[in-house]
Amino acid sequence: MVAEELLRGLEGLGLEIREALYERQGFWFDIHCPRDRIVEVAEAFDEKGYWIEDVLCVDWRERLELLYHFNHWEDPRRLSVRVQVDPADPEVPSICKVFPGAGWHEREIHEFFGVRFKGHPNLAYLFLHDEIDFYPLRKDRVPIPEEDKRLLTSMDFSPEEEDAFWINMGPQHPSTHGVLRLILKMRGEYIERAEPVLGYMHRMQEKMAEVRTYAQYYPNTARLDYVGPLAFSQCFVGAMERLCGLEVPERAQVIRTITLELNRIASHLLWLGTFLLDLGATTPYFFAFDDREQILDLMEGLTGARLTFSFFRIGGLYEDLNDGFLEGVARFIERMKKRFQIYDDLVTGNIIFVKRTKDVGVIPREVARRYGATGPTLRGSGVAYDVRRSEPYAAYSDFPPEVVVRQEGDSYARYLVRLEEIKRSLMVLEQAIERVPEGPFRLQKTPKKPVPGEVYFATESPRGQVGIYIVSDGTDKPYRLKWRSPSFSNLAAFTEVVKGQLIADAVATLGSLDLVIPEMDR
Amino acid sequence: MIEWLKRRYREDFGGDPLRLALAMVGLAMILAVVVAFLYLVVGRTLKAVWSAWGWDVVRLFLGMVGVMAVVFGNALFLVWAERKVAGHMQIRIGPKEVGPYGLLQSIADSAKLLAKEIITPRLVDRPLYLLAPLVIFVPCLVAMVVIPFDARLQVRDINVGVVLILAFSSLTVLAIFMAGWGSVNKYSLIGGVRSISQGIAYEIPMLLAIIPVVMMSGTLSLKGIVEAQSRLWFVAVQPVAFLIYFISAVAETNRTPFDLPEAESELVAGYHTEYSGMRFSLFFLAEYTNMFIVSALATVFFLGGYKGPVLPGVVWFFLKTYFLIFIIMWFRWTFPRVRFDQLLNFSWKLLIPLAMANLLVTGGLLKL
Numbered sequence: 001m002v003a004e005e006l007l008r009g010l011e012g013l014g015l016e017i018r019e020a021l022y023e024r025q026g027f028w029f030d031i032h033c034p035r036d037r038i039v040e041v042a043e044a045f046d047e048k049g050y051w052i053e054d055v056l057c058v059d060w061r062e063r064l065e066l067l068y069h070f071n072h073w074e075d076p077r078r079l080s081v082r083v084q085v086d087p088a089d090p091e092v093p094s095i096c097k098v099f100p101g102a103g104w105h106e107r108e109i110h111e112f113f114g115v116r117f118k119g120h121p122n123l124a125y126l127f128l129h130d131e132i133d134f135y136p137l138r139k140d141r142v143p144i145p146e147e148d149k150r151l152l153t154s155m156d157f158s159p160e161e162e163d164a165f166w167i168n169m170g171p172q173h174p175s176t177h178g179v180l181r182l183i184l185k186m187r188g189e190y191i192e193r194a195e196p197v198l199g200y201m202h203r204m205q206e207k208m209a210e211v212r213t214y215a216q217y218y219p220n221t222a223r224l225d226y227v228g229p230l231a232f233s234q235c236f237v238g239a240m241e242r243l244c245g246l247e248v249p250e251r252a253q254v255i256r257t258i259t260l261e262l263n264r265i266a267s268h269l270l271w272l273g274t275f276l277l278d279l280g281a282t283t284p285y286f287f288a289f290d291d292r293e294q295i296l297d298l299m300e301g302l303t304g305a306r307l308t309f310s311f312f313r314i315g316g317l318y319e320d321l322n323d324g325f326l327e328g329v330a331r332f333i334e335r336m337k338k339r340f341q342i343y344d345d346l347v348t349g350n351i352i353f354v355k356r357t358k359d360v361g362v363i364p365r366e367v368a369r370r371y372g373a374t375g376p377t378l379r380g381s382g383v384a385y386d387v388r389r390s391e392p393y394a395a396y397s398d399f400p401p402e403v404v405v406r407q408e409g410d411s412y413a414r415y416l417v418r419l420e421e422i423k424r425s426l427m428v429l430e431q432a433i434e435r436v437p438e439g440p441f442r443l444q445k446t447p448k449k450p451v452p453g454e455v456y457f458a459t460e461s462p463r464g465q466v467g468i469y470i471v472s473d474g475t476d477k478p479y480r481l482k483w484r485s486p487s488f489s490n491l492a493a494f495t496e497v498v499k500g501q502l503i504a505d506a507v508a509t510l511g512s513l514d515l516v517i518p519e520m521d522r
Numbered sequence: 523m524i525e526w527l528k529r530r531y532r533e534d535f536g537g538d539p540l541r542l543a544l545a546m547v548g549l550a551m552i553l554a555v556v557v558a559f560l561y562l563v564v565g566r567t568l569k570a571v572w573s574a575w576g577w578d579v580v581r582l583f584l585g586m587v588g589v590m591a592v593v594f595g596n597a598l599f600l601v602w603a604e605r606k607v608a609g610h611m612q613i614r615i616g617p618k619e620v621g622p623y624g625l626l627q628s629i630a631d632s633a634k635l636l637a638k639e640i641i642t643p644r645l646v647d648r649p650l651y652l653l654a655p656l657v658i659f660v661p662c663l664v665a666m667v668v669i670p671f672d673a674r675l676q677v678r679d680i681n682v683g684v685v686l687i688l689a690f691s692s693l694t695v696l697a698i699f700m701a702g703w704g705s706v707n708k709y710s711l712i713g714g715v716r717s718i719s720q721g722i723a724y725e726i727p728m729l730l731a732i733i734p735v736v737m738m739s740g741t742l743s744l745k746g747i748v749e750a751q752s753r754l755w756f757v758a759v760q761p762v763a764f765l766i767y768f769i770s771a772v773a774e775t776n777r778t779p780f781d782l783p784e785a786e787s788e789l790v791a792g793y794h795t796e797y798s799g800m801r802f803s804l805f806f807l808a809e810y811t812n813m814f815i816v817s818a819l820a821t822v823f824f825l826g827g828y829k830g831p832v833l834p835g836v837v838w839f840f841l842k843t844y845f846l847i848f849i850i851m852w853f854r855w856t857f858p859r860v861r862f863d864q865l866l867n868f869s870w871k872l873l874i875p876l877a878m879a880n881l882l883v884t885g886g887l888l889k890l
């Protein structure tokens with residue numbers, strides 16, 4: 001196996017490796033790495049074909065701990081590299097030369113914790129505005145030192161060459177779907193560089209988690225990704241169940257699977273509509289929304305909400321199935337199967353659509369790996385990686401979804417992957433609604449205070465892999481909570497592929513990534 | 523109708539006869555003022571002019587009024603029609619609240635647009651910015667003058683009507699560029715630049731598609747061209763030219779799939795991003811009038827104009843024109859937008875060579 005080979009190599013380098021308990025922690029191995037050797041370690045991971053999942057930081061007061069999570073497509077086991085940093089001298093070599101996708105995570109850590117990454121080309125602030133004067137996620141109030149303040153506004157917009165100009169796409173722009181801002185350096189209609197500015201929707205979710213109890217924080221999980229909220233809820237409750245070692249009733253798990261898949265279809269339909277809107281076709285939008293509306297009606301009957309469902313609970317569900325829900329799902333499946341013909345006629349075979357998306361925004365495998373792209377974006381680039389298969393949660397081990405893969409890596413491939421995924425989700429639903437077991441829908445008793453410890457949990461949201469990392473100190477509030485949001489990494493990959501594109505192609509590529517801004521701004 | 527009147531009475535006048543009577547008196551006074559004005563000012567002026575120039579002036583006056591009526595009536599109708607067509611294609615029903623079938627929706631919309639504040643951004647190039655809406659609108663009126671709606675329903679039959687229309691419709695590009703440049707907005711500027719290259723690229727195939735028609739009918743007068751189709755519509759002998767003309771016409775009017783100068787998802791609103799209120803609606807009006815003009819010309823050149831059995835000519839003319847407009851709308855609500863380089867390639871590499879070949883073949887066959 002790849003992991004064992006890699007670990008042998010790392011042991012040869014003299015690093016301390018500890019086996020972790022996957023069932024309770026969510027990762028397989030801990031690798032303790034001295035601060036100055038992280039680049040070396042990252043190179044070893046890169047060589048073995050690992051992709052970067054997440055970089056995060058925990059403030060333990062007397063030390064800062066950096067965690068680098070790596071994973072492998074063929075051998076999906078999470079390895080966690082830990083680096084201890086002295087808060088008095090928080091300087092770490094940057095690994096963004098090896099994994100450019102880590103660059104944004106490092107910027108995030110820099111603005112929230114004040115860790116300086118040596119060799120990072122652009123440590124400008126990603127989320128926060130430039131009047132902030134302390135590091136928000138540090139446990140003690142630490143003022144920002146004077147020499148770091150210039151990094152708040154380090155972006156340089158002066159045109160370096162004669163006929164290049166800067167253009168602001170967003171935060172109010174029809175095709176950025178929300179408040180994403182892209183600063184584009186243009187030469188005529190061609191884009192030379194794209195610099196995303198995030199944070200217009202930033203709500204400091206991770207700090208919010210630290211001042212609320214677990215139950216109080218739970219509804220927030222639905223506010224991260226308002227298009228596919230259940231994947232985030234599942235991630236949170238799944239992590240808590242893993243941390244407390246809870247055995248969720250079978251019935252709850254199957255119902256979770258059904259709602260998760262319905263939510264995935266609804267999200268893909270919304271994406272389909274808005275993507276075509278980006279390309280200038282308005283009509284498919286209405287057809288997609290008509291279908292999505294059927295799901296929302298079903299979900300409204302079940303959860304009482306149409307958008308931010310807070311339906312899951314730690315150890316089960318909020319409510320049992322209502323009458324007629326399963327019949328409604330069966331009706332929806334029948335209806336949806338007939339609708340694909342409409343989409344094929346209207347969109348898939350449309351010559352203008354094909355010309356606009358084929359060979360546009362090609363994300364090669366390697367780029368996807370180094371940037372940590374996941375979800376349909378990754379599967380469109382020829383990688384059969386799906387968290388539902390690699391780390392089954394809910395009842396996905398009973399109803400394994402088929403993984404859809406396209407080799408091309410362009411926007412058209414991503415479109416086809418998503419359309420096909422709707423069909424595969426319908427297949428999962430068909431099996432699941434036949435086999436909803438009887439029994440309780442939630443545990444009678446769940447602990448208010450989890451045991452001290454740390455846990456990682458990953459789910460497959462419609463946009464890609466959602467990850468959550470929770471550190472519990474035994475109180476009723478999380479000590480540290482970190483989200484890994486899929487759009488964040490996918491957008492980072494976008495900045496790489498957009499170079500040299502026409503502005504119209506950039507819009508097509510951006511649309512094909514299915515970004516949800518509140519989710520990456522957190 | 524009675525029900526509707528009763529409801530209006532209840533809702534607008536609160537069911538109070540006094541308020542209704544007051545409103546009626548007010549309306550009567552306005553009418554009286556208008557009639558007096560018409561009689562005193564226009565009537566006397568007309569009389570004076572009449573003795574000097576005679577019928578020509580009446581014709582000019584009626585023509586002006588008629589053209590304005592067609593332009594505004596057409597725009598009001600098309601805005602409504604487009605929303606209805608879009609609605610029915612998108613599994614909804616479109617406007618339905620204002621008037622029967624929502625027919626008065628466009629009137630309500632234009633009242634809203636008239637009442638809106640007109641914002642002039644501080645840094646704009648004022649002369650260009652202010653002139654652009656006028657420059658785009660006026661050529662539409664001129665082009666209307668030579669269109670034969672019926673055998674005897676034409677403001678002026680000019681023997682170079684085709685040339686006049688083509689010349690004036692080229693001005694649209696100028697206006698769009700004035701708007702794009704004058705707005706001092708990068709999105710507007712890109713829209714303006716796109717408009718110029720698109721305008722040039724599609725004017726050539728359009729012209730090349732019309733020339734075979736002119737060659738076959740042997741005249742540049744629009745009426746003459748219609749008369750030449752007494753036996754057979756030109757679309758039967760020139761199908762390729764018709765297709766080329768129609769595609770170029772859609773591109774000339776900046777309609778989807780060729781609406782790149784105002785591509786919403788890329789350029790926000792393109793050249794008219796910075797315009798508001800009535801200035802914006804002049805662009806809007808011009809777009810719908812242009813749509814009417816290119817469809818009317820397609821009718822004249824290829825579909826036999828006002829020729830047709832049983833029904834009066836003017837009815838045939840409008841039927842054919844609005845059918846073509848419906849097809850343009852159909853395009854808009856089914857196709858995505860093409861990319862800019864694809865758009866130019868399509869014209870330069872496909873349409874223009876095809877139109878040239880068509881022209882050569884027509885010329886050769888006519889000589890035989």
